[in-house]
Amino acid sequence: MSVLAEPGTNDQANVPMTTWVEVLVDCPGAQGIFTYRLLPPLIVQPGDLLSVPFGMQQVGAIAIRCLEQPPADLEAKQIRDVDATLQSRFFSATYWQLLNRVADYYCTPLMQVVRVALPPGLLSRSQRRVRLVGRKDQGERIKDKDATSLSLTSSPPHPLTPAAQQLLTLLHASKTGDYSWQYLQRQCQGAYRGLQELVKDGLVANYLEPPTTVRPKQRLAVTLVASPAPFDLTPRQQEILAVLRRQGGELWLTDLLQLCQTSSTTLKGLAQKGQVVIQPREVLRREGGPTVTADVAKSLTPDQAAALEQLQALSGFTQVLLHGVTGSGKTEVYLQAIAPLLQQGQSALVLVPEIGLTPQLTDRFRARFGDRVCVYHSALSEGERYDTWRQMLNGEAQIVIGTRSAVFAPLPRLGLIVLDEEHDSSFKQDQPAPCYHARTVAEWRAELEQCPLLLGSATPSLESWVRIRGQGAEGRREERGERGERGERGEEPESTPHLELKTQSSLAKRHVHKVAPSELALLKTLPPSFPRLFLSLPSRVYDRPLPPIEVVDMRQELHQGNRSVFSRSLRLALIAMKERQQQGILFIHRRGHSTFVSCRSCGYVVTCPNCDVSMAYHHSHTEATPLLRCHYCNYNRLLPNDCPSCQSTYFKHFGSGTQQIAQALTQQFPDLRSIRFDSDTTRTKGAHRALLTHFAAGEADILVGTQMLAKGIDLPQVTLVGILSADGLLHMADYRASERAFQTLTQVAGRCGRGDDPGRVILQTYSPEAAVIQAVQQHAYERFVDDELQHRSQLHYPPYSRLVLLRFASTSPVAVQQAAERVALALADLEAQGVERLGPAPATILRVARRYHWQILLKLPLDQPVTLPDATALRVLCASSVSLTIDIDPLHLL
Numbered sequence: 001m002s003v004l005a006e007p008g009t010n011d012q013a014n015v016p017m018t019t020w021v022e023v024l025v026d027c028p029g030a031q032g033i034f035t036y037r038l039l040p041p042l043i044v045q046p047g048d049l050l051s052v053p054f055g056m057q058q059v060g061a062i063a064i065r066c067l068e069q070p071p072a073d074l075e076a077k078q079i080r081d082v083d084a085t086l087q088s089r090f091f092s093a094t095y096w097q098l099l100n101r102v103a104d105y106y107c108t109p110l111m112q113v114v115r116v117a118l119p120p121g122l123l124s125r126s127q128r129r130v131r132l133v134g135r136k137d138q139g140e141r142i143k144d145k146d147a148t149s150l151s152l153t154s155s156p157p158h159p160l161t162p163a164a165q166q167l168l169t170l171l172h173a174s175k176t177g178d179y180s181w182q183y184l185q186r187q188c189q190g191a192y193r194g195l196q197e198l199v200k201d202g203l204v205a206n207y208l209e210p211p212t213t214v215r216p217k218q219r220l221a222v223t224l225v226a227s228p229a230p231f232d233l234t235p236r237q238q239e240i241l242a243v244l245r246r247q248g249g250e251l252w253l254t255d256l257l258q259l260c261q262t263s264s265t266t267l268k269g270l271a272q273k274g275q276v277v278i279q280p281r282e283v284l285r286r287e288g289g290p291t292v293t294a295d296v297a298k299s300l301t302p303d304q305a306a307a308l309e310q311l312q313a314l315s316g317f318t319q320v321l322l323h324g325v326t327g328s329g330k331t332e333v334y335l336q337a338i339a340p341l342l343q344q345g346q347s348a349l350v351l352v353p354e355i356g357l358t359p360q361l362t363d364r365f366r367a368r369f370g371d372r373v374c375v376y377h378s379a380l381s382e383g384e385r386y387d388t389w390r391q392m393l394n395g396e397a398q399i400v401i402g403t404r405s406a407v408f409a410p411l412p413r414l415g416l417i418v419l420d421e422e423h424d425s426s427f428k429q430d431q432p433a434p435c436y437h438a439r440t441v442a443e444w445r446a447e448l449e450q451c452p453l454l455l456g457s458a459t460p461s462l463e464s465w466v467r468i469r470g471q472g473a474e475g476r477r478e479e480r481g482e483r484g485e486r487g488e489r490g491e492e493p494e495s496t497p498h499l500e501l502k503t504q505s506s507l508a509k510r511h512v513h514k515v516a517p518s519e520l521a522l523l524k525t526l527p528p529s530f531p532r533l534f535l536s537l538p539s540r541v542y543d544r545p546l547p548p549i550e551v552v553d554m555r556q557e558l559h560q561g562n563r564s565v566f567s568r569s570l571r572l573a574l575i576a577m578k579e580r581q582q583q584g585i586l587f588i589h590r591r592g593h594s595t596f597v598s599c600r601s602c603g604y605v606v607t608c609p610n611c612d613v614s615m616a617y618h619h620s621h622t623e624a625t626p627l628l629r630c631h632y633c634n635y636n637r638l639l640p641n642d643c644p645s646c647q648s649t650y651f652k653h654f655g656s657g658t659q660q661i662a663q664a665l666t667q668q669f670p671d672l673r674s675i676r677f678d679s680d681t682t683r684t685k686g687a688h689r690a691l692l693t694h695f696a697a698g699e700a701d702i703l704v705g706t707q708m709l710a711k712g713i714d715l716p717q718v719t720l721v722g723i724l725s726a727d728g729l730l731h732m733a734d735y736r737a738s739e740r741a742f743q744t745l746t747q748v749a750g751r752c753g754r755g756d757d758p759g760r761v762i763l764q765t766y767s768p769e770a771a772v773i774q775a776v777q778q779h780a781y782e783r784f785v786d787d788e789l790q791h792r793s794q795l796h797y798p799p800y801s802r803l804v805l806l807r808f809a810s811t812s813p814v815a816v817q818q819a820a821e822r823v824a825l826a827l828a829d830l831e832a833q834g835v836e837r838l839g840p841a842p843a844t845i846l847r848v849a850r851r852y853h854w855q856i857l858l859k860l861p862l863d864q865p866v867t868l869p870d871a872t873a874l875r876v877l878c879a880s881s882v883s884l885t886i887d888i889d890p891l892h893l894l
């Protein structure tokens with residue numbers, strides 16, 4: 001981490017000089033950047049955490065940039081002084097640039113980005129306190145520099161008001177001469193006025209107490225005792241001991257309770273019988289996992305070895321796409337790429353789509369690297385996030401595994417960023433702003449830190465495929481010339497975000513503060529050139545075959561009298577699986593309230609005549625006439641009673657959840673034991689791990705679940721995957737439906753046959769002829785991509801255009817519609833710049849949580865820059881009850 005600028009010192013003269021600093025303040029409603037003066041000997045760098053006066057308050061602030069001259073439009077006496085540095089180099093210079101870039105690109109105020117990056121409550125943990133001025137025995141954190149300019153008399157120059165007097169008395173009574181402002185406010189009526197008076201008289205001062213070291217937390221641990229088992233253990237107690245033994249003999253109490261679904265009374269019973277010891281242990285509140293047995297590097301397959309070799313030959317920023325089929329051992333490549341980095345004192349960041357996926361992956365990393373692995377995701381408690389964050393700042397080389405917000409993890413000396421399952425849409429934040437994509441942010445971060453970005457997937461996103469595969473080596477040569485200018489002293493943090501704009505000479509010269517954010521966002525749609533590398537693992541480890549996929553036409557099942565959700569094939573396969581004592585996974589696609597409508601007899605799906613997407617079943621409220629609506633263009637029609645194509649009455653909106661399937665399963669296969677794995681059953685902390693552990697231990701035959709199942713589960717004994725209906729995926733009202741369907745189906749199918757026994761997939765659908773289904777069946781990723789890209793290019797969808805989604809929400813249906821229409825009008829002249837506008841249209845689910853939603857979708861051309869009206873200007877057009885979110889590169893258009 002190099003310090004880019006050190007204003008405030010003058011080395012030659014060795015005399016500190018006055019400088020100015022621009023800061024962001026953490027205070028509700030305070031938008032924008034404020035300038036403060038720095039009096040010697042105070043030295044501040046961008047990214048420092050400061051305490052500044054703001055109105056009548058003392059607030060936390062973050063230094064953004066130092067100035068040698070005060071801004072011309074500010075009078076000297078208007079500028080107030082920085083009070084103190086609370087923590088210096090809170091953010092490194094490159095980290096700052098990253099945050100700025102995110103704010104610019106995603107049209108979000110910088111402070112909002114800072115809030116995403118920081119663990120929750122970090123700034124608000126800083127506590128405002130009030131102290132007597134001139135007392136010797138106060139805390140030393142804040143130097144009494146302002147005391148010199150104030151009278152040190154302890155008697156007031158004039159009679160005090162009762163409130164002021166009361167405050168003073170309280171403070172004098174305190175041993176340290178200070179109190180939290182909150183406490184004083186509670187104790188004294190009219191405290192605010194009283195404080196104002198005392199501050200004016202120089203008798204007391206405000207200060208901000210920086211986040212203090214949190215008291216170590218104690219937690220109960222359960223340890224197995226090696227004593228002979230008494231005769232009176234219940235089967236339940238024996239079971240618990242077995243679990244504990246399997247987990248290495250020691251677990252946190254809460255984890256054991258979760259894992260065994262038992263009560264602490266049962267555990268206390270075991271403790272009384274001398275079988276376990278329950279005692280408090282000190283913990284750093286990083287998420288701890290069960291002890292995992294240590295593991296050594298596997299000897300690589302030739303493909304893995306080749307990939308690793310190329311990875312290790314890289315230096316500096318390179319975007320790498322690792323396309324490896326399911327079960328090809330991508331994780332092993334990540335592990336072996338990271339090992340030497342740690343030895344060189346570098347850190348690595350590993351981003352994964354969802355928490356459900358982390359336990360197994362985390363265990364693999366822990367098994368290899370022990371407690372140099374930290375887990376960081378939003379499901380951690382505030383305390384855990386806070387501690388993990390501080391742990392990252394300590395400078396030790398480490399590995400952070402986390403979900404999208406971990407892309408902001410403040411790791412020292414980053415040597416590699418990995419995005420596993422890079423195609424996964426949960427890397428994109430839909431709400432609230434900034435609506436960032438972790439892959440995009442990771443790309444900038446890798447560029448700023450000059451390290452490789454490794455994108456791994458069995459089914460890469462079309463964006464990554466086109467970016468990394470679709471362009472030849474010429475790009476790579478160009479790049480080399482672009483580097484070498486980083487890390488130099490004196491470089492302004494703001495200048496690097498625009499590296500890729502260098503070809504745009506006129507615009508590149510413009511200063512960051514002068515370029516409207518929206519303009520910036522759109523400039524970046526021009527494909528930048530960058531170093532890239534494509535790596536491939538075309539087969540599974542040990543040359544295990546990919547599982548054969550049998551496609552079952554559910555229309556035929558119906559015609560032949562089978563009305564069950566299980567086809568005859570699947571039924572037989574389930575029976576055979578149970579006989580062989582193997583395990584299986586049943587996948588159900590389920591999402592939200594709205595869904596497409598299809599014919600169970602002929603497979604017909606209603607699509608929009610204008611937009612080529614399936615129309616969604618629309619229920620604004622229960623009594624309303626059911627409508628089908630295209631949420632792109634707002635075309636709508638009544639829901640037909642019979643199939644428009646074959647007149648069958650088996651025409652209804654689709655959707656059966658995991659619960660119904662699990663019930664049907666128990667009815668039809670009473671001896672199959674199943675575990676539900678969906679958002680309902682995995683809500684509690686640690687539930688993913690617990691359920692997967694049960695399943696892995698053979699406590700059930702079938703895992704029934706949703707999309708979550710598709711992600712990274714690696715269980716060798718799973719030999720059967722049943723996909724109950726692929727159709728929910730095929731007909732999502734979205735231009736990405738096919739891509740997502742291909743990815744999800746391929747990933748789910750890839751969960752079986754990963755061990756010694758071969759796997760088998762049964763895919764049930766009403767549209768067996770769909771191109772996606774065919775491609776999935778033939779494991780034909782590249783062919784699918786070629787077809788899909790052609791389609792996208794014809795319809796001007798990404799990656800051949802950039803999308804911007806404007807989302808309006810309000811409790812008033814009238815206001816939200818008006819706002820959308822007004823903004824649409826304001827956007828009308830974008831057409832001249834080649835922008836296509838779709839909408840305004842109500843969102844598929846018009847009313848969610850008592851708010852009405854409308855949207856406008858913009859399709860921007862890639863080959864020319866577009867200037868959008870400024871976000872603030874658009875917000876002015878909306879009534880105050882309407883919120884407008886600008887989603888750049890949206891993934892979910894619903």
Ligand SMILES: Nc1ncnc2c1ncn2[C@@H]1O[C@H](COP(=O)(O)OP(=O)(O)OP(=O)(O)O)[C@@H](O)[C@H]1O
Binds near residue numbers: 298711712750
């Ligand atoms: N070189 C190797 N030798 C032996 N086993 C290996 C090797 N590499 C990986 N494996 C094992 O193969 C299995 C699959 O590997 P891994 O989970 O990394 O695949 P993947 O490519 O990430 O698959 P997916 O994309 O389906 O999640 C794992 O159990 C892993 O331990």
Ligand SMILES: [Zn+2]
Binds near residue numbers: 608631
């Ligand atoms: Zn339409």
Ligand SMILES: [Zn+2]
Binds near residue numbers: 599600601602647
């Ligand atoms: Zn029909």
